[in-house]
Amino acid sequence: MDETGLAAAFGQHLARDRRRSAHTVRAYQATALRLLRFLGGHWGETPDARRLAKLTSADLRAYLAHRRGQGLGNASAARELSAVRGFVAFAAGEGAMPRLKGPRVKKGVPRPVSPDEAVALAEDVAEAAAEPWLAARDWAVLLLLYGAGLRVGEAVSLTASVLPLGETLAVTGKRDKTRIVPLLPQVREAIEAYAAQCPWPLPRNGALFRGARGGPLSAAIVRRAVRGARGRLGLAERTTPHALRHSFATHLLGRGADLRALQELLGHASLSSTQIYTAVDAAHLMDVYRNAHPRA
CATH class of the missing domain: 1.10.443.10 (Intergrase catalytic core)
Structure with missing residues (x-):
């Protein structure tokens, strides 16, 4: 199954089995496709379920750094990581996702939410x-x-x-x-x-x-x-x-x-x-x- 098909299958799973909203399905499916396309270039080979099972923390950090370079803020990066976790668990099985802490926002005096x-x-x-x-x-x-x-x-x-x-x-x-x-x-x-x-x-x-x-x-x-x-x-x-x-x-x-x-x-x-x-x-x-x- 190519990257588009794998991302689409994830979207179908969210809609059919998890009963997620259409908005969530679109957002998570788009994240899955972005990750697969990035990993294809990063690894030099087409990602599939077998290869995703070998995903490392370094791979994920490289992907998040790539997304940060596209202007992603802390909150959106954390949300992107949540979508990635769900996708990797779906495609490669529970336990395939390497441990990686999400970005944290500094605490301080009250400030408006961006x-x-x-x-x-x-x-x-x-x-x-x-x-x-x-x-x-x-x-x-x-x-x-x-x-x-x-x-x-x-x-x-x-x-x-x-x-x-x-x-x-x-x-x-x-x-x-x-x-x-x-x-x-x-x-x-x-x-x-x-x-x-x-x-x-x-x-x-x-x-x-x-x-x-x-x-x-x-x-x-x-x-x-x-x-x-x-x-x-x-x-x-x-x-x-x-x-x-x-x-x-x-x-x-x-x-x-x-x-x-x-x-x-x-x-x-x-x-x-x-x-x-x-x-x-x-x-x-x-x-x-x-x-x-x-x-x-």
Whole structure:
């Protein structure tokens, strides 16, 4: 079986036997194909199941170094390694994967989650879901936190009355205060994809996001899923659902957003609550300066 066929067989296994979402199947199959093509050049021969059984830690380090050279960040590299583990176990059997620690992210004072980390986190949470519709749900919830700045409690409290979605979303936050937030196309598509797959009825006065047994999704489930993903990806403990909201604010501010407009988007009662992001953004810029400037 050639490299394309082996990667395709892995994708079929994920879809049929592991019941992974279409998004996960595409991502993991693409990783398998990238690995096989790299190893073909690295070894000078076409990789097959027999040869994969002899994969070494040095081979994997060379592959990850190759991917790093293509701009892969820590979180995405850890996620790539997770996909590689699954593929090698499928193709060459359990135990064939050599031991290799994933990349680690330095711990330190609170900092916004990078876009790379935010997307990798959401993808990993979705990929760990037991059912495709749960994967779609988790992807939609985490995109709401990062792409619209919602608190996790606000996201799980949404009712199906928000459907059909428009370009904005009415969100009820603390002190029952309602605010209007814009919906990016990617966020809107994620929610719509979840709603289309959800096996439970979604009456207008009922919860939009449902748990595995049909009840309202709890914030604790979201936090637990994020804890698991950040452990698998080697992300710092600061990477929480609320950190995605912080990142939404910090990244907007870094791109010139007005503090008053940001206050409205976040639902802060006072401007002083929003002003903390000016300090966070300045600290982030100093980190970039120290790491990039030769005389820093």
